[in-house]
Amino acid sequence: MRNKANTVLSWMTATCLAAQAGMSVGGAWAGSEIEARQRAERPIEWRAPQQEDKTVAVTLLAINDFHSQITAGLEVAGRPVGSAPVLAAYLKAAQARARGQTFILHAGDHVGASQPRSALLQDEPGIMVFNMLGNQHCRPGGLYGVECNLIGIPGNHELDEGMGEMLRLIHGGNHRQGPYLQDPYQGAHFPYICANLVRTATNKPLFPPSVVRMVDGVPIGFVGALLRHATTFLPPDSLDGLQVLDEAEAINAQVAALRAEGVHAVVAVIHQGGYQLPANGSEHPSTRLAGDLAAIVGRLDGEVDVVLAGHTHTVHNLLVDNAAGRKTLVTQAWPKGTGYAEIDLEISRTGREVVALSSRIVTTWADQGPGLRPDVRVARLADRVDAMGNAVAAQVIANAAKPITRVSNEAGESALGDLVADAQRQAMGTDFAFMHPEGIEADIDPGHITKGDYYTVQPANLNLVKLEMTGEQIYALLNQQWTTASGEGRFLQVSGLSYVWDAHRPAGRRVVSVMKDGEPLRRGARYTVTVNEYLAAGGGNFTVLTEAANPVVGPFIADALHQYVRTRPQPINAAIEGRISRLN
Template sequence: MSPTRPRRPAPRRALSTALATAAALATLGALTAAAPAQAARPGSQPGHPSHPSHRTTDLQLLALNDFHGNLEPPAGSSGRVTELQPDGTTKNVDAGGAAYLANSLRTAREGHARSLTVAAGDIVGASPLLSGLFHDEPTVEAMNKLGLDVTSVGNHEFDEGKKELLRLQNGGCHPVDGCYEPGRTFKGARYPILSANVVDEATGRPLLKPYVVKNVKGARVGFIGVTLKGTPDIVSADGVKGLKFLDEADTINSYTKVLQRQGVHAIVALIHEGGYPASAAYNYDCDAGGSGSGLSGPIVDIAKKVSPEVDTLVTAHTHNAYVCTVPDPAGRPRLVTSAASYGRLFTELDMKYDWRTHDIVRASVKGSNHVVDRTQPQAPDLTRLIDHWKALAAPVADKPIGYIARDITRGTGDTPESPLGDLVADAQLAYGRTLDSGTDLALMNPGGIRADLVHAASGSEGDGVVTYGEGFAVQPFSNTVNLKTLTGAQLIAVLKQQVSGANAAVPKILQISSGVTYTLDLTKTGADRVVADSIRIDGKPVDPAATYRVAMNSFLAGGGDGFTELAGGTDQLVGGDDLAALVAYLTAHSSASAPYAPTAADRITVVK
């Protein structure tokens, strides 16, 4: 499920905890010129209400997050949301798809004279082939069409490095792949991508605009955008080279003062960090047991530190759905929202803007998540855009690469091992042995597996046929499969890092290749949850003094996702593309008459 999965800069396939220094803080007030207030929309009078006899006016915000380039309706569990029914039961609802999302947003805006559409990052990155093949230009164009007004940056916006992020904002053809059609130059995002807490190490200045002020028919609303300060820990080092990530709350609070000096008091924070709701249902009552009781995780601590002058927090990153109240530092309830991921939901926030105070009436802020259901019409302009890019991608996307007997899934947080995780790990082990026949095992981080393999046909290929596009959706990062030598003691330490250190609160259980077994005892705490003397390779206990050749992707090889012990491996051999390894494995181990069947996912014995 993890949304914390980076990719390295690569050619297209086949076609810290606080503000760094007092100097950095000192630059904040000087940056107001970097984000001038937007001009009033046609027909408005800047600084004056359209209805001066009314003290307040209605303001609507529509919010999304973690879209990850899902232009087409996501397949399998990625394309469903859980809905709580009146009788207390739940049901799954098919959701998502950019053409449906555009129609949903346009319908929601009807009757609202003052409406803005905002996002909290990861709009691009870890994208299916239709967008990822073209370095996410199709998604930026889709966001332009559906009316996105502003977004914060997320960790995945750094998947291909800061220069590529700047290109997505400003436009221009890709430096390696060029323009995808003769005479057609990518124009970039018409919406600002905010990065208040992402600063140049040398200058202390934000990489992109830190904030923007939107003038909505006289109502001036300021937006501050930040990503999680831990971004460098979950993306490749090349992607964030030369950048520093500052504390989220401290940065928001600093720019809140900047906005207030400009007379802007209606302030919204767009934060690419999130929480974990008490229920998986998008429409559950988060506050049924008291303010904030239905939400946990990093965003709760951040929300409690963000200035009371900030009126609401639109959040992201964990791919969960929630509309919860968390008390601000003054003890007043404040809405914190997230709309799951992949365009399956959007959040509607309705509030009153006070013309006298130029602020949002906090008590008026109401929010709810809405399903982007697939029974509604699709927006014709988005459909045309998607069809256009599909035609360009078809020669690559539609190529069959294998056959499966039934769905092969990533599992859930309750299932540490998954059939798809086993498949990817086995594919990397097989590839590793083509580089070094002595390769003993493979390890795969679960966050690097982005979609299920679904048996039902998504196009004309037929049931059970896996296309290159579907494989790309599983592994879209352009990582390499690398080999490293680890001692048995290091290997034991790696497995213990799954449930300790950076992963203590939210374990990241590595997917393991065939022949590796061990026990995960959830009745214990910390690193002891991995039972060291249960670890076996081909039936033999791991010898702490022996050495083992381990296949892993380049992200893990660099110590990503908190697996610092892997960075200490020796004799690294850099191999080829990880998706190519999956393609080769599926091609070799499946056919129309003998499709690949998912594993039992029983390599890890879980004790509860």
């Protein structure tokens, strides 16, 4: 179990902790984020020692972790970046300047953990946007032709609501609460591929493991894979009926099959990432890849020329040795539509191998270049998403008898904090729950509570995580609320326990007593606790949570609040319950 805990917490530390702190998640790309993005646009190049006279040109345009970021709103250092219309404009401009045939790919998490307006429409807009990038050979109902220029793979977030909803999003059909923007909803106009996601009963892949595309008579193969430890990032029942196999083994098996068919140019699309390490403190990224993806690439068949990665929201653009000691290009672009990887390949007509490549990571600035001319069709869709999303957000789910606010008493407790913590504890079925107050970003007004209110109160796309902790660790966690001797604390909102703290005690020893069900907390006993993934990664200096055991990922924080509030007696009359008491 410790290996599993390290896996989930190492990823969370790199993504959630940095994101919540307002930092760029770019691994080795040091300096300001604008400088990092400028450096990422510098191409890396490789060419085989023996020159080939006759080659075909192929351009790959890859995005990852789009998370249905349909409408505008993201910024980098005050500059607007991304949105579906802007991304589409950049990709179409790149297609227009490409020397040869172009393929557009996404490396998973295209939907899920999404903008509220898209999430309220079951993320159908995310698929619809990608469809709009397709050529005339990309068609709904599984009728896309072999010349379709789009390819996707599943990420862990595609499985947030289980296999059934993922397949509905891909294959089409109205949601039980739909229809939304299409009636009937058409699903994906392009193939999803994945070699290592198999049905448990048959051990057969849920999707085609690979596809082959012909470029002027020369084949190029694409193989998909999902991170093996997807269960670490999903609720327990999300993979019911499915099994995720080892990434490298599944990819290599497909590469062998493709080789037997005469395919020697291979692109692996993997929803897994790593970290591009800096070279001895240099501002420039090194050629060294660390993390889970590094181990996978090091085991890949020498026939794999390119790995398109995702998941960690960390930028890669480097050459890495595969199992045969040959160089494999590994890329991962900026997430949420704020960038894409642009890769130019030259494939030998005789050997059918990649003999040259060039790669860069492009930022989709909305205030320059193609960003000044957002794609008109996609912009129309974004307007429809806003309009219908607003209508769905206005649906009333519950009622509040009086304001439920974040205003805390002298001890550090608030009525809304109590409500949120109770919702999270119920969602995960644990002994206790802890919520950082900064993650509660708006009050609940008296009167109607709408679907949209949940995303306003808790807009961060954070999953809940169930952990196991000792009573001693819980005491340590509560004492980490004070990091200085000044007396200023960052008070976790709690559920399932009460405690007393003394302002005259030194920081680190202020908690006097902790009670559960009227009895003192036993320091040697083990308890289950619910936190969100930011806290689980040690966010807010609550580092003792990184020592907890047996993490199990649950629903998003806003979803937990939604489900809890709608089941409460109406109207809701929440108040501070006296869970936190202060002495002196």
